[in-house]
Amino acid sequence: MGAGTLGVPRRHWDILFSSAENGYEWSAAAMTMMSLNGMSVLLAALGGAMFIAVMVGTILIGRRVGEDQKMPEIALAEPPEEKSYRGIGVGGIIIPGTLAMLFVFFAVFALYYFINWKYLAETWGLS
């Protein structure tokens, strides 16, 4: 995303214009982020391949379900008893952790939104 913010285009077979006659030199930051992207893609592809291996392996050589079973038994976690919900939380707030994360999210959201407007304002000057 960072490389995109610095202007690297998509939907082009040569996004860095490396072979264009009138080439364009992208900033070192954009190139660094593209390189990081390349390495991350390899890791993501490896993760995807591992996932497929686990799934296909499970189907082919995994533990078999019972004779009359169409699918394995899904072990459901025991729901907490109703009474154990009483008195949970901090200072009367039942889910303080989630609320704290929510406020961090809102702060990041507002900051990111502001940064983008600020960035837009800087793309041309008013004199």
Added chain:
Amino acid sequence: MAALIFTSSVVLGARWATPRLGWAAFALMIIGALVNNYAVLVQGNSSVMMTSYVPMPAGTFFYLGLILFAVGALIICFQFLGTLITAKSERTYEGSVPLVTFGGLTACIIAIFTIASGAIILVPTLLWNLGLVSNIDAGVYRLIWWAFGHSSQQINVTVHVTIWYAIAAIVFGAKPLSEKVSRFAFLLYIAVLQIASAHHLLVDPGLSSEWRIFNTSYAMYLAVMASMVHGLTVPGSIEAAQRAHGFNSGFFQWLRKAPWGNPVFSGMFISLVGFGVLGGITGVVMGAEQINLIVHNTLYVPGHFARHGGRGHHAGLHGGDLRWCCR
């Protein structure tokens, strides 16, 4: 489509309506995908990419493959509805359908809208390709195509959010903080997500700024709000359940003591953060007409949907897959 089978037949303990027809639908989807790939990879005459805007021509098999796939998916949608009717008549559940099935129903309704939009525009395009229709307006094509193209993504969004709820219930025994609010948030998806598809036309000519700003910003924010409701209630319900299980100390003991070694939970949590925080925030930035122009058609866009789709859908859905398959 697999999630539709799970959220109806498996969750409700009901028999799947007309299973043989289901295999036929599955075969249609596979044949459709292969025919489409044949046009792109073997024939090599369909380099129009996914959006396939007319008047750029693709091979006949390109459009035919898409239509065959869509017919297969549509059959499964109606089988899902048939299974709900069977479950109701055979009384495999009492009262309203469970929230997870409700999420599946939301995805099914969005899928039917999506496929109908695809049929409205792709069938005439196939006829145009065969020379039976003389002209298709490029602007109209793009408008209707995106009702199909973006909404197909919303099916995945709805399904992965449904899987979040399922995983919270299965791994933690959690119950929604407010089932009514969660159901309302699903209804918001049906009402406004499709309108938000218009953000793909953000810089298209022929549409007024008012139309674009309303559809891509204000309507989209209602959909974003629905996602934020899910993004709050799912971890909130997990936190409440963990605290009720005894992990009640401080702000984050419930999260520290969560089963991070279980890929079902960790996949789902990565999905929550990737979709909700990174994908969501960048989506809102791109949906605002003015600041979109900083990043329009740059690598930021695939960056956004890698976060949104990749981390959100895949981590969530695959977490679900692991749950059902790898025990």
